[in-house]
Amino acid sequence: MENNNTPLIELRNISKSFGETKVLRNINLTINRNEFVTLLGPSGCGKTTTLRILGGFESPTSGEVYFEGKDISSVPPYERESNTVFQSYALFPHLDVYDNIAFGLRIETLEKREYPNVELTKKEKIKKFFYNKTKKYTETEIEEKVNAVIKLVNLTGMENRSVTNLSGGQRQRVAIARAIILRPKILLLDESLSALDLKLRKDMQYELKELQRSTGITFVFVTHDQEEALTMSDKIVLMKDGNVEQQGTAEEIYNEPVNRYVANFIGDSNILSGKVIDSRHVEFDGEKFLMDETNFPDGTEVDVMMRPEDLDIVYPSKGKLTGVVDSIFFKGVFYEVDVTLDNKRIVTIHTTDYIPAGKKVGINFDTEDITLMEKMK
């Protein structure tokens, strides 16, 4: 029995360079069983490279990848217990839907997916290369499995369609079916929803989450869309320039961002410079405010963040801050109100009430609405 306390996947001190360009700088990451993990970040932050290292398509320049406690850094993709849904889906154009999905099962052999524990001799390696002698499944078994998966991803009736004649959403389902039919321990998804239109993307987000719950497979999802990340993930790993900025649940990252970058990337925010007075007080804009207890030492220069939806508009006399409404935009569920404070700073507030521009207002907030973050270098 495997020890369930060992994480499924562990990246230790992973660095990756392409020539002179450093893509990943000392990444440490732990992924547990049955988690929906999202690697989030702007393009060029190294999230896709991280995924490709997990899949075995790139080998790290330094550092190790551990799978259930075993070092798999040098194990090729075809021997890893992970499968990938590629960004462009990479369906085989010469095969129809059924054959695309059956591809992996037809390849799979009995001795497949057992990690080599010992160094192989050259002769053994050659033997291994030609080992497709004992097929794991008969065509009847394959058919049963394929039909079940086709049903799972709602592609019934499409079996004999050419993959070149499918819509984006259908192609994606084929790509997912093709990967999950092999019952991988990890499913890697590379920006898999970015090619779909908004409505379909939303539907697929829920379907993916549901699929992850029902199959119990660990999903590692790469995206640059913060909303997608918030909707689906058990754990978000926010990356920037090859570094992991913060990892945690959606709530943790949203409510307690560690710095200005994270706060800006996820959701809207008002960020001001401030200074910690003592464990219950922070000073910004020349005034002292009460807040929940902080661990920052007294006198630290910090960034103070307040989410627009946490700020309330009240009568000027009752506000902790006062200002004049500069502009108001209708956003559907709420109005986005920009208020110019007395010290000329502009603060964004989300409210359901309409407040005409030019009106003098007060702004109020609770002690827990103030979040302190370390200042970025």
Added chain:
Amino acid sequence: MAFHPNTIRRQKVKVGFKWDLYAGMSIPYLLVLFLFVLLPFIFIVLYAFLSKDGSKLYLTLDNFVEFVINEKFLSAAGLSLWFAFITTVICLIISYPIAYFIGRSKFQLRSLIIMLITIPMWINMLLRTLAWKQIFQLFESWLGISILGTDFAVTFGMVYVFLPFMIIPIYTSIIKINPSLYEASKDLGANSLLTFIHVTLPLSMPGIISGITMVFLPAATSLVIPKYLGDGNSRYYLIGNLIESYFIKGDNYYFGSAIAVILSLIILMMMYLVTKMDRTIVNEKANTLKGRKKVGGNLNG
């Protein structure tokens, strides 16, 4: 010629073809096509059914009968096709690894190798053939091995001349394969060998088919190579040489045309078989599909 604009106009109704400047630009090409392809072709077919008695022309099937009765012609045709077949097979065996290697190498290297492969084609084929004749003669005088006038010499010459026509289409079909498909295949558990069998080979099939066509056709009718590398040996008096002899040396255009028509028919049939074979592979898939459906039905019912 009046029918050209008409055909175009008829197409316009059919497929929503718009008659404009660009369509008009195709007229010179259509003219050339008509004058130098269609018209000569009609004449050749017509000639094949004609014969001359003194100064009188008459319709006849004699040319075809003569071809079938006279063993000389049949064996020449058979040998031509045999050489073409062997050449095609050897070209395919040599070309695929080369094309695969070029297709998967770096971009700069690719263009360099493709240039090296095509450079010999800049030189006239006759010159290249004569060069090989001299090289073979050198071998003979130095080493005492007589190569000239053997099957080997003729096949070697054909492979040498037609090799690029096999490499280029296979190479083209290999570079068209999306590299992420290789990754997908590996991701799904296939090692390099299985990836090649299940992904690369089927996806490069169109290149193989067009390579076969582009080598087999000219090889079957090649004139210069058997003539010079066959060193005058009557065994290498192949179908191309026969046609030449009736058109250029003799004046029996009618029999020459008949040979050309017969050869075209044979080649057409062979090409049909090749493409059909390709399709049968696809159809077999379709059949397993049907079988698969039946099995599914039984399982469910």
